[in-house]
Amino acid sequence: MLAMEPPNDNTPGVKSSVSPVDIEQDCPACGLNKPRELPNYSEGKWKMVQCSGCDFIYLRNLPGYDALEDEFAWEKTSDLENLRRLQLRPLSARLSRITRWRLGLFGRSFNNVDKYFQAGNILDIGCGAGSLKFGTHAIPYGIEVSRSLHAIADKNMREKGGYAVQAPALVGIKNFEDNFFDGVVMFSYLEHEQNPAMILSEVMRVLKPGSRVYLRVPNYGSINRRIMGKKWCGFRYPDHTNYFTRKTLKRMVNNAGFDFLVLNSLTLAFDDNINALLAKPE
Numbered sequence: 152m153l154a155m156e157p158p159n160d161n162t163p164g165v166k167s168s169v170s171p172v173d174i175e176q177d178c179p180a181c182g183l184n185k186p187r188e189l190p191n192y193s194e195g196k197w198k199m200v201q202c203s204g205c206d207f208i209y210l211r212n213l214p215g216y217d218a219l220e221d222e223f224a225w226e227k228t229s230d231l232e233n234l235r236r237l238q239l240r241p242l243s244a245r246l247s248r249i250t251r252w253r254l255g256l257f258g259r260s261f262n263n264v265d266k267y268f269q270a271g272n273i274l275d276i277g278c279g280a281g282s283l284k285f286g287t288h289a290i291p292y293g294i295e296v297s298r299s300l301h302a303i304a305d306k307n308m309r310e311k312g313g314y315a316v317q318a319p320a321l322v323g324i325k326n327f328e329d330n331f332f333d334g335v336v337m338f339s340y341l342e343h344e345q346n347p348a349m350i351l352s353e354v355m356r357v358l359k360p361g362s363r364v365y366l367r368v369p370n371y372g373s374i375n376r377r378i379m380g381k382k383w384c385g386f387r388y389p390d391h392t393n394y395f396t397r398k399t400l401k402r403m404v405n406n407a408g409f410d411f412l413v414l415n416s417l418t419l420a421f422d423d424n425i426n427a428l429l430a431k432p433e
């Protein structure tokens with residue numbers, strides 16, 4: 152199912168960080184191995200493809216999980232991306248960095264997540280440095296693959312009664328028992344996940360019936376992506392591996408058993424992100 156491919160050192164910018172062995176994946180949504188390449192959106196050795204069976208758009212070849220822990224961890228890849236964007240569109244990239252700084256550490260500041268959850272245990276998957284605020288009634292838990300970010304998150308979460316696990320999400324989530332969480336956050340995370348359908352099944356397991364997931368992913372269906380093409384802010388090589396539209400996201404979360412509600416439905420065509428609630432049926 153997974154085929155190994157020898158490394159290719161021709162990629163500008165990311166050469167020093169390329170994993171010794173890359174993985175070529177089948178469609179993460181339906182498992183079919185019939186991709187057609189989208190050459191306008193491929194970057195160097197990283198091939199963007201669309202599944203001929205279900206239309207899901209994904210990165211064909213991936214760095215291994217080991218590489219993600221240190222070499223492709225969010226904060227370092229982000230530096231490479233910042234450099235790439237500065238070259239592509241200097242002014243807007245600088246503005247974007249300033250804006251992200253003002254919004255908070257690593258651009259993940261979002262203060263109203265807690266309004267969607269009951270009081271209790273809240274899990275932030277791909278929690279980064281744990282910068283999301285959940286309010287005083289939440290006991291925060293997190294999973295983060297980057298060692299350096301995990302250390303910061305774990306310290307903060309322990310002060311509030313929870314903790315963070317350092318692992319790939321699919322491994323880390325096994326630490327938690329069934330029906331443990333009153334809410335789950337996947338904020339700018341699922342686009343990175345190499346096993347998105349499997350992690351959604353695990354989230355279904357750890358979430359209490361009637362509880363919800365707050366989900367935010369880049370919106371591949373946005374008009375801005377069509378206008379900007381390869382310069383669209385949602386492209387991030389190689390750490391964004393899944394590119395969702397409303398339709399392909401809905402299909403994947405429904406397949407995992409969740410009800411699906413888009414929060415920014417009215418403005419979605421103009422929005423670079425899809426914000427959604429997933430609900431586990433009672």
Ligand SMILES: [Zn+2]
Nearest residue numbers: 178181202205
């Ligand atoms: Zn597919």
